[in-house]
Amino acid sequence: xxxxxxxxxxxxxxxxxxxxxxxxxxxxxxxxxxxxxxxxxxxxxxxxxxxxxxxxxxxxxxxxxxxxxxxxxxxxxxxxxxxxxxxxxxxxxxxxxxxxxxxxxxxxxxxxxxxxxxxxxxxxxxxxxxxxxxxxxxxxxxxxxxxxxxxxxxxxxxxxxxxxxxxxxxxxxxxxxxxxxxxxxxxxxxxxxxxxxxxxxxxxxxxxxxxxxxxxxxxxxxxxxxxxxxxxxxxxxxxxxxxxxxxxxxxxxxxxxxxxxxxxxxxxxxxxxxxxxx
Amino acid sequence: xxxxxxxxxxxxxxxxxxxxxxxxxxxxxxxxxxxxxxxxxxxxxxxxxxxxxxxxxxxxxxxxxxxxxxxxxxxxxxxxxxxxxxxxxxxxxxxxxxxxxxxxxxxxxxxxxxxxxxxxxxxxxxxxxxxxxxxxxxxxxxxxxxxxxxxxxxxxxxxxxxxxxxxxxxxxxxxxxxxxxxxxxxxxxxxxxxxxxxxxxxxxxxxxxxxxxxxxxxxxxxxxxxxxxxxxxxxxxxxxxxxxxxxxxxxxxxxxxxxxxxxxxxxxxxxxxxxxxxxxxxxxxxxxxxxxxxxxxxxx
Numbered sequence: 001x002x003x004x005x006x007x008x009x010x011x012x013x014x015x016x017x018x019x020x021x022x023x024x025x026x027x028x029x030x031x032x033x034x035x036x037x038x039x040x041x042x043x044x045x046x047x048x049x050x051x052x053x054x055x056x057x058x059x060x061x062x063x064x065x066x067x068x069x070x071x072x073x074x075x076x077x078x079x080x081x082x083x084x085x086x087x088x089x090x091x092x093x094x095x096x097x098x099x100x101x102x103x104x105x106x107x108x109x110x111x112x113x114x115x116x117x118x119x120x121x122x123x124x125x126x127x128x129x130x131x132x133x134x135x136x137x138x139x140x141x142x143x144x145x146x147x148x149x150x151x152x153x154x155x156x157x158x159x160x161x162x163x164x165x166x167x168x169x170x171x172x173x174x175x176x177x178x179x180x181x182x183x184x185x186x187x188x189x190x191x192x193x194x195x196x197x198x199x200x201x202x203x204x205x206x207x208x209x210x211x212x213x214x215x216x217x218x219x220x221x222x223x224x225x226x227x228x229x230x231x232x233x234x235x236x237x238x239x240x241x242x243x244x245x246x247x248x249x250x251x252x253x254x255x256x257x258x259x260x261x262x263x264x265x266x267x268x269x270x271x272x273x274x275x276x277x278x
Numbered sequence: 279x280x281x282x283x284x285x286x287x288x289x290x291x292x293x294x295x296x297x298x299x300x301x302x303x304x305x306x307x308x309x310x311x312x313x314x315x316x317x318x319x320x321x322x323x324x325x326x327x328x329x330x331x332x333x334x335x336x337x338x339x340x341x342x343x344x345x346x347x348x349x350x351x352x353x354x355x356x357x358x359x360x361x362x363x364x365x366x367x368x369x370x371x372x373x374x375x376x377x378x379x380x381x382x383x384x385x386x387x388x389x390x391x392x393x394x395x396x397x398x399x400x401x402x403x404x405x406x407x408x409x410x411x412x413x414x415x416x417x418x419x420x421x422x423x424x425x426x427x428x429x430x431x432x433x434x435x436x437x438x439x440x441x442x443x444x445x446x447x448x449x450x451x452x453x454x455x456x457x458x459x460x461x462x463x464x465x466x467x468x469x470x471x472x473x474x475x476x477x478x479x480x481x482x483x484x485x486x487x488x489x490x491x492x493x494x495x496x497x498x499x500x501x502x503x504x505x506x507x508x509x510x511x512x513x514x515x516x517x518x519x520x521x522x523x524x525x526x527x528x529x530x531x532x533x534x535x536x537x538x539x540x541x542x543x544x545x546x547x548x549x550x551x552x553x554x555x556x557x558x559x560x561x562x563x564x565x566x567x568x569x570x571x572x573x574x575x576x577x578x
Binding site: 012015016019020022023024026027029030089090091093094096097101103104109113116118119120121122123124125126127128129130131146147148149150155180181184205208209211212215216227230231233234235236242245246249252253256257259260264267268271272 | 289291292293295296298299300302303305306307309310311313314317324370373374376377381385386387388389390391392393394395396397398399400401402403404405406407412414446450451454455458503506507509510514517533534537538541542547550551554555557558561562565
């Protein structure tokens, strides 16, 4: 009986730790391939063995002139910032109304917004491309950023949060003579810092990962996002090109990993809300 | 004041603040949605004036051999990722639930890690890990005596390869939701069961799974919606380009890839939109059926 319980306990730990290995292995392996001397057989690349080789590869990637990852990171960072800023403004304003007030058509409008979550993105892709052409937004930051701003999920995250705020805050604001927008700006938003941070990191991780929309509206290599630059390296087979590709992947994984390491709580909060809509 | 004036006086301020969101929503979501359906009835190359052709795009697209190939691939993919992915996620959630809070937090942080890695990157890295002769997965399988599985060019294994990469990420996401759901079940339920002499399996079957039903339902609905849209992973794993896409004998051809190529590879915007509308209809039918079935089941 005791042995049975003991061995069951071991299996429990082994399985749980095995999945940890599965989850982190691909990135760990990328890291150790980059930090190994060129030409080491794949089966011996589980551990990084040469710091200088890694630095050399990363320098080669960073100084690459054609499709530079650093430049792409700049473009992606700018567009993501623009998108997140716009998203926070429009969705928090709308959520303020949905969470704290009553007006005719409220439920209809909210369900209309949320229904967009059920739709495959590809359905709107072709018309969005046409709209972007008409606005002359191909190869621009606004073309990358603006179409994704009216995010139903960000609206949902804000509404969930604001619904938990006491309504007395609004009465107090009105007594103090604050305007309708003033209450939003001076009372509700300062209290919603948690939701702002949640939406920010969640939306940033998504913007960094976006592949199909940049693929559609970017044709000029100097505007390429990280996703397009990294994707251009896929499928390399020779040693030097594999090393180069792996170093590119490693660099493009850094921003989301850093966000995860430092703001894990908010990322998990954001993603769990995205699953619990409905 | 008359009625409309009073109405506006009372509610206008609310609508004004909703306006920024709904203007963007209308331009970048509602209008494209309607426009898509309209274009699906037109013959249009994106340059010349569109010509109305009623449902001919639909007939043409459905009869194209690549339509059935992509749909079959998608069907196989969904039949792997939804049941297998969700079962593994549920098993992991139940497993992690048996650890102390500190370890729970550690495992949760680790298991969720793949979700924050962009899909284009997981596809890129797995393309290397799955490569014949140099990739670690075939090399590892060979060490176990399993040879001859060519994940990237044998159509039998190409959909499973896409599923593998997709599940690596999706399991982390589903795990998070199921685990949160599990933690929301009142502990007393488990304690009462234990007093009655229930073992772990009975606890899982009679308490955890029934209590998790709403979360499981959402995970399944989300799983379908997400899986039907697969693009990044098959597109990159098959090294698709404008010239050549879908991999060996279209073994990694998925509907969104075909829609993308019809539109931007062949300037057949009408046909591409028709295919997109079909995919939309399938998504909606699957979602509605699941909701209706759940309602029926719970009413019993």
